[in-house]
Amino acid sequence: MNYYYAVRTGRQTGVFHTWEECKDQVHRFPSARYKKFNSANEAWDFVNSEDSAGPSSGYRSDTWYEKPSFNRYKRYYEQSSSSEDEEVYEPRYYEQFSSSEDEEVYEPKCAKYTKKSTYKGNSAVVYTDGCCASNGRSDARAGIGVYWGPNHPLNVAERLSGRQTNQRAEIQAACRAIKQAKSENVNKLVLCTDSMFTINGITKWAKNWRANDWKRVTGEEVVNKKDFKKLENLSRGMDITWRHVPAHSGYPGNEAADKLARAGLQKRKRN
Numbered sequence: 001m002n003y004y005y006a007v008r009t010g011r012q013t014g015v016f017h018t019w020e021e022c023k024d025q026v027h028r029f030p031s032a033r034y035k036k037f038n039s040a041n042e043a044w045d046f047v048n049s050e051d052s053a054g055p056s057s058g059y060r061s062d063t064w065y066e067k068p069s070f071n072r073y074k075r076y077y078e079q080s081s082s083s084e085d086e087e088v089y090e091p092r093y094y095e096q097f098s099s100s101e102d103e104e105v106y107e108p109k110c111a112k113y114t115k116k117s118t119y120k121g122n123s124a125v126v127y128t129d130g131c132c133a134s135n136g137r138s139d140a141r142a143g144i145g146v147y148w149g150p151n152h153p154l155n156v157a158e159r160l161s162g163r164q165t166n167q168r169a170e171i172q173a174a175c176r177a178i179k180q181a182k183s184e185n186v187n188k189l190v191l192c193t194d195s196m197f198t199i200n201g202i203t204k205w206a207k208n209w210r211a212n213d214w215k216r217v218t219g220e221e222v223v224n225k226k227d228f229k230k231l232e233n234l235s236r237g238m239d240i241t242w243r244h245v246p247a248h249s250g251y252p253g254n255e256a257a258d259k260l261a262r263a264g265l266q267k268r269k270r271n
Contacts, residue, residue: 004043008033012125015043018150024252123188123241124148126177129257130160130169130195133265140164143264144173146180147257154180157260159267170195171227173261174202178234188239194247194254201228202235203242 004015005022010032016022019036026032037043132142142164146156156176160169174191181189193199206228209215214225222228245254 004037004040006035006037006043006046008035008047008049010034013047014125015040015047021149123190123239124181124186125190125192125253126181127192127245127253127257128170128173128177129193129254129261130166130171130173131258131261131265132160132164132166132169135164135166141265141269142166142169143261143267144169144176145257145260145262145264146173146177147253147260148180154184155260156180157263157267159264159269161269164269167195167197167224168227169261170198171201171224171231173257174198175227175231175234178231178238178240182234182238187237190241190243192243192245192253194245196244198231199242199244202231206232 002017003019004017005019006015007013007022007025010025010029012025016025022034022036026034035043035046037046127145127147129145129147130142131145132140134140135142142160144156144158144160146154148154156173158176160172162168170193174193174195177191178189181187201224209222209225209228210232214222214229216222245251247254248258
């Protein structure tokens with residue numbers, strides 16, 4: 001049976017499809033509230049109940065509150081007795097209280113693959129990353145990674161086409177994720193990336209570049225003009241929340257996207 005893991009208060013709120021994803025949001029998070037359900041409807045009712053609170057209930061921060069999987073937490077994981085079946089309230093000393101479950105059949109309205117994705121509120125969550133070996137050199141190799149979840153059919157590990165640079169890889173990875181979301185009828189997206197260049201480019205700089213015929217204040221043409229124009233066009237009609245996550249800091253979604261990008265750069269270059 002497929003279960004739905006609801007997090008009412010935690011690093012991320014929403015409904016998750018694996019216990020490990022849920023545990024990432026509530027482990028050692030003060031006053032965490034979470035519970036396992038047999039149906040998505042009941043899970044969302046739990047998430048959206050009026051007493052939800054905590055840092056994860058807002059969307060304003062530019063930093064994504066995902067727990068880094070550092071080794072110093074390993075002992076606590078081994079000793080923890082928390083169960084995925086319980087609704088748990090975790091105060092300072094992590095006492096736990098269980099609650100009952102109800103069931104109801106639910107089929108999401110979006111395309112078939114989205115039900116395996118992670119959600120924050122009503123938005124699907126995706127992690128993107130780009131990498132480049134020998135960046136700036138003639139023998140540079142770049143790859144893109146898009147991570148929707150463990151073993152998700154939409155995960156991407158591909159070689160970057162065209163000019164091989166790290167910045168292009170970051171932008172094109174975001175483009176790929178948005179294009180995938182649109183093809184799956186997902187119009188609300190939380191896009192997590194470690195590239196502040198990509199985030200600033202699409203949320204701050206692109207408007208001025210466009211008004212200035214895609215030229216910088218120096219009069220020079222924007223180097224990644226085609227890439228940002230593509231990103232801008234794909235973003236139209238989408239409700240996208242851009243989230244920055246620190247690179248190489250143990251954040252599971254970001255680490256998974258990075259691994260996919262590195263696998264992608266090993267592949268043959270596309271035309």
